[in-house]
Amino acid sequence: MTALGFRARAAMFLRSFAVQGSWNYRTLIGAGFAFALLPALRALYGRDPARLNDAVARHCRLFNSHPYLSPMAIAAVAQLEAEGEDPRVVDRFKSAVRGSLGSLGDRLVWAAWRPACLLFALALLFAGARWWVGIVAFLAIYNGGHVLLRVWSYRLGLVEGKFIGERLRQSPIDLVERVLTVGAAFLAGLIIPMAAVGANFRAAGLMVDGLLPAHWVIAAAAGAVIGVRFGARVRQPTVWILVLIAILGSVRGGLL
Amino acid sequence: MNWLLVAVWGSVVGLDATSFPQAMVSRPLVAATLTGLLAGRPLEGLAIGAVLEAFALVVLPIGAARYPESGTAAVAGTAAYMAATGPAPVPVAMFLTIVFALLWERVTGMSVDLMRRINVRLVGEWTEQGPATPGSLERRHLGAMAIDGVRGAVVTLVGGLAAAALLRWLAPVWSLDSASPLGLLAVAGAVMFGAALSLFGGWGERRLAFLLGILCGSILLLVR
Amino acid sequence: MPVVLFRIDERLIHGQVVVGWGSQLHPDVLVVVDDELAVSTWEQDLYCMGLPPNLEIRFLGVEEARAELSRWRDSPKRIFVLTRDVQTMSRLAEGGTMAGEEVNLGGIHHAPGREQVLPYVFLSAEEREELGRLTGEGVRVTAQDLPGARRVPMAGVSGGSPPGK
Numbered sequence: 154m155t156a157l158g159f160r161a162r163a164a165m166f167l168r169s170f171a172v173q174g175s176w177n178y179r180t181l182i183g184a185g186f187a188f189a190l191l192p193a194l195r196a197l198y199g200r201d202p203a204r205l206n207d208a209v210a211r212h213c214r215l216f217n218s219h220p221y222l223s224p225m226a227i228a229a230v231a232q233l234e235a236e237g238e239d240p241r242v243v244d245r246f247k248s249a250v251r252g253s254l255g256s257l258g259d260r261l262v263w264a265a266w267r268p269a270c271l272l273f274a275l276a277l278l279f280a281g282a283r284w285w286v287g288i289v290a291f292l293a294i295y296n297g298g299h300v301l302l303r304v305w306s307y308r309l310g311l312v313e314g315k316f317i318g319e320r321l322r323q324s325p326i327d328l329v330e331r332v333l334t335v336g337a338a339f340l341a342g343l344i345i346p347m348a349a350v351g352a353n354f355r356a357a358g359l360m361v362d363g364l365l366p367a368h369w370v371i372a373a374a375a376g377a378v379i380g381v382r383f384g385a386r387v388r389q390p391t392v393w394i395l396v397l398i399a400i401l402g403s404v405r406g407g408l409l
Numbered sequence: 410m411n412w413l414l415v416a417v418w419g420s421v422v423g424l425d426a427t428s429f430p431q432a433m434v435s436r437p438l439v440a441a442t443l444t445g446l447l448a449g450r451p452l453e454g455l456a457i458g459a460v461l462e463a464f465a466l467v468v469l470p471i472g473a474a475r476y477p478e479s480g481t482a483a484v485a486g487t488a489a490y491m492a493a494t495g496p497a498p499v500p501v502a503m504f505l506t507i508v509f510a511l512l513w514e515r516v517t518g519m520s521v522d523l524m525r526r527i528n529v530r531l532v533g534e535w536t537e538q539g540p541a542t543p544g545s546l547e548r549r550h551l552g553a554m555a556i557d558g559v560r561g562a563v564v565t566l567v568g569g570l571a572a573a574a575l576l577r578w579l580a581p582v583w584s585l586d587s588a589s590p591l592g593l594l595a596v597a598g599a600v601m602f603g604a605a606l607s608l609f610g611g612w613g614e615r616r617l618a619f620l621l622g623i624l625c626g627s628i629l630l631l632v633r
Numbered sequence: 634m635p636v637v638l639f640r641i642d643e644r645l646i647h648g649q650v651v652v653g654w655g656s657q658l659h660p661d662v663l664v665v666v667d668d669e670l671a672v673s674t675w676e677q678d679l680y681c682m683g684l685p686p687n688l689e690i691r692f693l694g695v696e697e698a699r700a701e702l703s704r705w706r707d708s709p710k711r712i713f714v715l716t717r718d719v720q721t722m723s724r725l726a727e728g729g730t731m732a733g734e735e736v737n738l739g740g741i742h743h744a745p746g747r748e749q750v751l752p753y754v755f756l757s758a759e760e761r762e763e764l765g766r767l768t769g770e771g772v773r774v775t776a777q778d779l780p781g782a783r784r785v786p787m788a789g790v791s792g793g794s795p796p797g798k
Contacts, residue, residue, distance in 0.1 A: 170430035175553035177525050179533030179743060187536075188550040191543055209543050213536035215742055220431050245669075249676050252647025253683030259648065260683075263469050264608050271436060271466065272605070275459060280629060284455045288442055296432050318678025327686050334608075338615035341605045342622020346630050348463070348598045354591050357456035359498045369592030373599035380603025381612055381619075385467040387604050391597055392464070392511045398585065398593060399508040402501075406582035537745070 156235040157193055164192035165231060166307055169224045180215045186227065187212040193231035211240055217251045219258020221302045226250050228310025229317055236314070246315050253318075261326065262302070265333035270295040272340035279347035281356065349373035410492035414447055415484065415569055416562040422480040423561015427470075427521070428554050435480030437461035437510075441487040448491035453498050457487050460507050460594050463601035467608065475522045477514035481561050485517075485568030486510030492569075493576035502580040504590030509575065513568045520564050528553050635706050639714045639731070641722050642739035646680050646690075649739065649779055650715065655688070657780040660713035662689045664705075666698045666721055695724045702730050719756075719763040723770075732771030738787060739778055750790060753778045764790055 168189040175184045187194075190212055198205040218226050226247065233243050274291035278284065313320050347353075350373075351365040364370070380387055418440075425435040434440065438458040445454015465479040490506040532549050535541075609615050637658045642650060645665060654660075663684075670676055671694040681690060689710075693701070698714075702725070705712050716722045722736055740753045747755035754776050756764070764774055764787060774787040 171428065171550075171554065173431070174428040174557070175528050175532045175550045176427055177528030177531070177533040177553075179529045180536060184532040184536055184546060184550050184553075187541075187546055191547065195543065206542055209546055210536070210541045213532075213541050213546065245673075245676060246679070248644070249679035250682070252644045253679060253681070256648045256651060256683035259469070267433065268466050268605060268608055271438060271462060274438065275462065278455065278459065281633065284442060284451045287455075288439055291436075292432070292434070292439065299432070315675050316678070318675060318680075318682055321682050322678060334610055335615060335618045338606055338609040338618040339622040339625075341602055341609070342619040342624075343626040343629075345599055345602050345623055346626040348459075348602055349595060350630060351591055351595045352630075353456050353459040353598075354500075354595070357452040357498060359453075359456060359500055359503070359591060365589070365592055365595055369589065369595055372592070373596045376596040376600035377603035380600040381606050384604050384607030384611060387600055388464060388467055391600050395508050395593070395597060396512065398588065399505055399583075402583040402585045402588065403579050406579075406584040537743070 157196055157231060161192040161196040161231075162228075162311070165189055165227055166224060166303070168192070169220075169227055169303065169307070172218075172223045172227075173220050180213065181217040182220075182223070183212075183214050183216045186216040186218075186223070189223070189227045190231060190234075193234060197234055208234065211244070215251075216247055218254040219262060221262055221299055222254045222258045222306050224303050224307035225310040225317060226254060228307050229314050230310075232311055232314040238315075242315070250317075257326070260330055261333075262299075265330055265337065266298055267295065269333050269337035269340065270298070272337055272344060276340050276344050276347075278356065279344050279352040281352075284356075345374075345377045349377065410448055410488055410569075410573075412488075412566060412569065415444070415488040416566045418444060418447065419481050419484045419565025419569075420558045420562040422484050423478070423517075423564070424554065424558050426478060426480050428557045437465050437479045437483035440480045441483040444484045444487040445491065447488075448495070450491060450495065453490065453503070454487050456498075457490060457503060457506055457510075458483060460598050461486075461510055463598045463605075464511060466605045467601065469608070476518055478517035478521050478564075479510075479514045481517045481565045482510045482514035482568060485513055485565045486572055488565070488569040489572030489576055492573040493580065499580060500590045501583045502576050504594060505576055505579055505583065506572065507594060509568075509572045513564075513572070516568065517564045520560050524553075524556060524560055527556065531556075636712045636714055636734070638737055639722065639734060640737045640739045641716055641719055641741070643717050643741050645715055645717050646683060648683075650713075651683065651685060651688070653779045654713070655685070658713065659711060660688065661710040662691060662712050664698065664712055664714045665690070665692045666695060666714060666716045666725060667692065668694045668721075670717075671697070695721060698725055699727075699730060719760045719767065723763045723767045726767055726770040726772050729770055735773045735775065736767065738774055738776040751776055751785060756790065761790055 172185040172189050173182050176182060187209055194205060194208045198208055230243060230247065233246065270291055274287045277290055278287035309317055309320060349370050351360055354360050422435045422440045425432060441458030441461060442451050442454040445451040461479060461483045468476055470476055486506045486509050490502055494502045531553055535549065606612065606615060606619055637660055638654060640650070646663065671692045677692050684690060716725065725731065738754060741755055743755045746757045749755050767774055768788060776785040776787055
């Protein structure tokens with residue numbers, strides 16, 4: 154399927170885990186992209202330093218992608234370079250995918266898969282699972298999906314080259330997103346009653362007599378309604394209220 | 410608390426968030442629990458991490474905007490809690506630890522912002538000036554990652570030591586007659602778990618699944 | 634329904650366009666005007682990967698777009714017009730076809746020969762001239778990356794000096 158050897162392909166895949174290592178406001182992950190692509194460039198142009206340097210310079214420029222989908226772009230570009238594609242076409246490919254691979258990953262991973270896995274782990278823990286069961290379950294399930302997505306996107310890039318768009322349009326992305334967000338909404342609901350009675354503190358041995366007093370549970374239920382009503386906007390005000398209470402308690406305790 | 414170990418762990422957590430390998434050990438839930446484990450008290454670490462995780466859920470790293478870095482702040486706060494208390498859990502100290510971590514994550518976020526500006530010099534402008542050689546590219550890219558690793562260790566260590574001093578000073582005197590620190594944290598957690606619904610389409614699109622979840626959660630509580 | 638937005642954005646379809654402006658303006662159709670893209674289906678597929686399911690998309694060359702421009706104003710659908718550079722938008726507006734309209738300058742990235750005008754706008758000397766030509770066709774140009782952000786008039790830019798920061 155490719156002119157690139159196994160070693161170059163494996164090295165590129167491993168390097169893709171560090172694609173965001175030099176994230177900067179000017180070229181975003183441009184240098185990281187070239188860093189990950191380097192094994193292919195060395196394999197293809199290694200005997201001709203001038204061409205190698207030229208290729209490195211071309212691929213250092215502005216690029217962006219979701220990190221877990223970056224293997225798709227890296228593999229596809231390696232494939233295009235191996236086929237001797239015109240550098241202008243390679244550049245156009247990179248400009249075309251840098252927006253879509255970013256927004257696709259944001260939607261599927263940052264706004265769906267990751268919170269769904271975290272809520273699942275929290276639900277397990279709040280329901281009484283041992284601490285390590287919750288942590289190991291989160292890391293194993295989340296990274297199972299993470300690594301699978303990287304492998305799938307890497308293979309897709311190697312096989313399809315610049316035609317990944319056509320294949321990706323046929324995959325059930327909207328369905329996956331829907332299933333994940335419905336499941337995550339269910340889990341968010343599931344843990345609210347448990348968080349409201351302080352299940353996590355009971356598990357940590359912080360509450361000897363079992364549950365929080367009723368007035369705190371009612372206040373937490375009201376808090377959940379406020380959270381649902383205002384969404385992510387409540388975050389900063391909530392932090393400031395906690396800070397204020399911390400200061401008041403310190404002053405009251407005879408600090409000043 | 411072994412602060413050398415805390416610094417190394419802070420470095421790993423700082424790197425994981427963006428640079429390498431985004432396996433999400435940098436989530437507050439994981440980072441705080443494992444920090445607790447370093448002190449042999451994973452359950453208290455978990456209790457801190459669960460609340461911080463509720464606050465971190467609604468922050469999405471979308472766009473080039475500046476955002477708080479919750480992982481290193483969770484390590485700093487939890488390490489300070491472990492150093493300033495023990496062996497029995499102290500609810501007041503836990504409350505103050507969480508408030509500290511929610512403030513410190515703004516500082517750690519600023520350190521990420523600063524690093525990304527430094528990276529503009531280190532790789533951004535450099536690659537535009539060309540001619541780039543493979544070796545120099547690798548050195549600069551790995552150099553940027555090394556800076557990130559040092560950054561994570563520094564913000565964790567500085568935050569942890571400062572928070573430990575604050576906790577030793579404030580935790581014994583803190584009091585509000587009507588307030589239970591755990592009650593306050595339960596309310597804050599519930600607010601943020603409610604707010605998380607907005608990530609998945611909000612009340613308008615996902616209320617059925619959400620209400621079904623609340624029902625099942627309540628039943629689960631009654632059964633146990 | 635008139636065209637809800639004319640936008641120049643080097644990245645074409647991405648988060649700011651789809652989520653940022655899309656959620657404010659609720660367009661039905663996204664029209665991408667670009668001669669090269671209009672004849673390249675593999676590139677079109679790539680740009681469509683990040684698109685939400687309920688948004689129709691069309692890729693047109695400049696001449697086709699000029700021919701349809703007047704019909705868009707009477708269309709029942711809400712239309713969002715995107716070009717990747719100033720030149721294309723300026724060709725679209727040639728001959729006063731867009732007189733009285735406003736063009737949104739959303740993002741042109743750093744490249745050799747371009748100077749920074751705003752954090753998200755870098756312009757070369759030729760692009761400044763093209764902006765002047767666009768203004769000369771009766772079009773107002775303002776830079777604004779996202780709906781909530783500050784609107785910066787670009788009238789002075791074509792003259793050579795960047796607007797006050």
